[in-house]
Amino acid sequence: MIRTIVFFGIGIFFGITLFKSEAASWFRIYEMFQFQSFHMYGIIGSALLFGMLFTFLLKRSNAKSLLDGKPLVIPDKDKSWKRYLYGGTLFGIGWALTGACPGPLFVLLGAGFIPVLVVIAAALIGTYAYGALRSKLPH
């Protein structure tokens, strides 16, 4: 029960932040790729700066999970580069077209933009297609 409230609450906080920062707006993503505003770079950059600090402190302090006392997992990514470059580029195409990454898609749905359901459904099909083709793709 407490876990449900905690994660649901984190999600609400995240959703409000994505909406009010306008990071979920197609216009802001368009403006970002035109390099016409610092706004999105400021959001990602300052999130990254504080994220580095928090990640560093959590790792160094050997902190345990606040929920169950187990060691924290901060997984390393693979050492390869192909999957990141190819996958990242394909995601970039989708990001510029729809103006939304996976988090904002759900924020926009909640905000009442019903046609976003089409994008979510297509994203599920895309995810499924990756799962089906995975063994044939260079990683």
Place this chain on the structure above:
Amino acid sequence: MIAFLSQEWPWYISGPLIAIVLLMLLWTGKTFGMSSNLRTLCSALGAGRQHSFFDFDWKNQRWNLLVILGATVGGFLAAQYLTDGAPMSLNPKTIAQLQAFGIEDAGTAFLPDALFGMEHWTDPKILGMLVFGGFFVGFGTRYAGGCTSGHAITGLSNLQRGSLIAVIGFFIGGLFVNHFILPFLL
């Protein structure tokens, strides 16, 4: 208080708040990655019967579905109760550019009505754009193993080389579409 929160949140508030989301998720023993939910949803819908990539106990990912459900409710709350109707502080150049493409509501709306309006999304060209774009959001994030939250925030915060390559990829694809494809689509 409500009026204060209803203004546009500046980047130097929003960015650190997103980092706090990362901190809360790491400190509860989880990770910050929204695109994983798409895989979990595929698994919950039964895709594990066809492809091993989806054959895992998706209920272990229930926490992340709760995050995305919360984000949906957060979007509802922000749009309903924390909106003051003031125009978005987009660059006037961006607004002029988009208006030249026929997107009249640049700066005043949250999303362009020409793409996401109830009367427009069924237009074959727009529908194609949403479906094609959505497909690559799903395919690309899973191929790359993360999206903006998983790579640009979490992965880079953890100094992962793969995440840096992924973010470079985000911009290769995004800049290409934004500068060379959107002018023909809009």
